[in-house]
Amino acid sequence: MATVEMNKENFQEVIENNDFIIIDFWAPWCGPCQSFGPVYEEISEKYPDIVFAKVDTQTEQELGGMFNIRSIPTLMIFREQVIIYSEAGALPGQAFEKLIAQAKELDMEEVRKQIAEEQAAQQQG
Numbered sequence: 001m002a003t004v005e006m007n008k009e010n011f012q013e014v015i016e017n018n019d020f021i022i023i024d025f026w027a028p029w030c031g032p033c034q035s036f037g038p039v040y041e042e043i044s045e046k047y048p049d050i051v052f053a054k055v056d057t058q059t060e061q062e063l064g065g066m067f068n069i070r071s072i073p074t075l076m077i078f079r080e081q082v083i084i085y086s087e088a089g090a091l092p093g094q095a096f097e098k099l100i101a102q103a104k105e106l107d108m109e110e111v112r113k114q115i116a117e118e119q120a121a122q123q124q125g
Contacts, residue, residue, distance in 0.1 A: 003044050006053040007060050014053060015081055021051040022100070025067070025074040027058045033073045036090035043096055050100070075099075080108050082115070 006014060006023060014021060024040050026033035044052035057064035057072055067076065071088035077099075078084070084103060091099065 003041060004051060004053045006055045006063070008062050011063060014051060015078055018051045018078075019080050020049065020103070021053055021078040022103075023053045023055055023076045023078070025055045025057050025064060025069045025076065026072050027056060029058070030072050032090045036073050039091070039093045039096060043093060043100070046097075047100065077103050079103065079106060079111075082108070082111060084111060 003024075004010075004014060024033075024036070026037070028034075040052065040054075044050075055063050057069055067074075067086070069088075073090050074086065074088045075091070075096075076083060076086040084106060085099065
């Protein structure tokens, strides 16, 4: 199994010590989560350079609340400690791999520049 179980104890450590993390927020009672689980596992095997984590929102309600998770499954992607994607819904394998490719191509220097510009504009306005 190539996924990491994430909880409030290891969350910060995983985010800080890895440059590329994909998190699946899920729950055992969620039908779409159960359908997406095998797809997530299979794709995690193809990308050893990415940390694929799972957060059980039933037992880790604090983490779910911290990120305002309202629907599950929700996928969230962190690159260099920045959330670059967060969306609810299970993806078919091909769409998930396309999302990973797009996330890999992002210029994180440009992303950080945009974030800084947005923050500066908010402080002025």
